[in-house]
Amino acid sequence: MATTPDGDRRTPRQLPIADRDRKRLLLKLKLATQIGEGLDGYIIGGIGMALAALTTALHVSTLWQGLIGASPLIGIFVGGPAFGWLADRLGRRPIFLIDMVVFLSGSIAQFFVVDGVQLFVIRLVMGIAIGGEYAIGAPLLSEYAPRRNRGRLLASLEVSWYVGYMVATVVGAALANVNGGWRWTLGSSAIIAVACLALRGGVPESARWLLSKGRRAEAEVLIAKYGIEIDVEAEVADSEQQDSLRALFSREHIRSTVFSSSFWAFLVLPYFAISTFWSKVVDALGLGSDATSALLVYSVTAVLGVVLGTVVVDRIGRRKLLIPPFWITAASLAVVALWPNSTPVVVIGFLFFIFLNAMSSALTSVYPLEVFPTSIRTTGVGFAAAMSRVGAAIGTFLLPIGLNRLGVQFVMWVGAGVLALGGLISHFLAPETTDMDLAQAARTARAHN
Template structure:
């Protein structure tokens, strides 16, 4: 007779008094509200790549200001992730979930009226703060409602939304490319998405897991019963007793430092090359002497990423977290190094970049999965927020320095640096990445504190 591992206790979800249709409506609403929020993040970051050339000319940006405008959302995420994450762990998921989307809405509209690079930098910096908040609250809230089976696929679908938003921004930017001042319309168009998302987020209840982490068991059990949520209540309460109430200092305690280092490093290593190359794709394309098809190449870049993250979403619960993360790190490092070694070979450039984009995006599906699973509920939003911030430090530095790196050292140097970053990500993941597939969140957090097999 099969036995249940000690780390994964059996539990039953009580029957719900709420009709199945109403429960499904809540889950669908929460999923859409989170996916659209993730999509608008990609839209805001992706839109600048297509608009950069025109706005640089119109606003007379220097190379330094060009880098700052490109990196501004990433810098903002550095602040927004930890701050909003801590607020969500302390005051609840629900209020933060709505507030940060309002920042997107206001910032989107203000971009249309900028008259210089500094104004655009400040506005996109504040929008980056909101993006950090979205990473810290959206996925954690969805994960805390998700069943353990299929949770990876559900959370990874958020990354599909991010890449779809990124690709959609590229398409919108291309449509406005030949319009005088069209970059203003393309950047401000994110306001439409923000309005839809604000409307969806009204009426979404608080997280039952968060309520348990605060000792509010009666309220939590009422939600669990009402919506048929699958939660190991005893395990969550045990985690609360052992982990305390969390906070930034707890991230660096002996108990959680392993999770903090892993989530921060693997995420940073994945996104640094993608953001840097994607934001300044035209310059990279020109430096590789690939002709006048940079716009078409950027569209291919974006849609190949969508295909990659979709593939990652489909296999994340089948092959496991570690297999989706570690081998692609080494392969993508090799792809960028190969292009750097043969920068004059068109077939090598095309094949190398396509493999890099596809596999990098496939692994990026885990940025919406792993950070949610390696921290306990009392520390989840804070941990995700901090990991988000650390990932964007590298991405912001890479985005800021890439145009100057191209000017002073050339494309080969930039590509070798990207390959080195990916190799570091592979090495750290080899030793620290846990296997958390199909585990309850409380069990996954315990597993993350143990040495990887």
């Protein structure tokens, strides 16, 4: 007997109508958001596999290699806050559709590029759409998710990111020896985007968002139809009257804004930088010439890590899943920096880094959604996603330059320092929000301010 998204093992015929409708909606939302999250991993993994071939084909300089690698991350900086702000003002549903249309258009356009500048611009636009995905998809799912396993449901979105990255690696490897294979690798994201867009038709508006806008009658229809677990009075009471972007920096919410932005940025910066330029890192560490096989191991290890994070997120609590892995991964990269010429040390150090970094990254789809109230949730998540990608973009842009000028040891020390800083900030700012209603979780986060 299959388990439904909220953990109920009864068959659909055994469930009340509201329960059946909720489970169908949760499944549809889960798939629509998982694919959207997976597309971010897919385009990052795809460029990592295609970069060497397109550099030769398009005569791309080192500078433009860095810019192309960082372009989606730069785009998220714009798209996250912009789409998040729009979703808080206009509703989740329309923006949920629009951002995927933008992404689909960019995916198709990648196939026809003739120089590095065009590819940079197109992937920048795709990054803007991915920013919208972070701001809208997971918040919309969270606003329908049951409290008892909300963490696992949301963390599964991060599994999709790593699966998307891994699939892109496999596709890129399969097309590596095909004439113009890099074009097919990049353009193949359009196929996934079409499937994602099709799933989003018929998705209703968020009942929590309707409550935050004073549209109580409409919200109560959805609450009754889908049997949503929701504290109606708390949602109404927590509505923000000021502009959502301005509210992020108010005394009431500034701690949540700083925490969600910083932990996310420090967590993903080393991962994005190293994975995007994996072949250069492998060469610098003298791990052999088969960078593709090493990248596949990297990807599989990351998937295993984030799957474990998804399994334990509701069991051990948010803080325990976040803070210890920060310190252990920092130590892992420090060990690689100390003994860069020892193959066993480098391999073990990287495996610890990849696995534990991916495990705690499950929280990037959980924590930012829980520390903001509904009225500013998508703006807050979009802003946090933007800040995370600013850090990742800086790291991705500077890594090849750092390797060429300062060496691999310096790069590993910087990565270790970034992770240690993330652990320190999380120790002081991270609230414990496990097993709380969304409104209660947001209030707990505000109580720390």
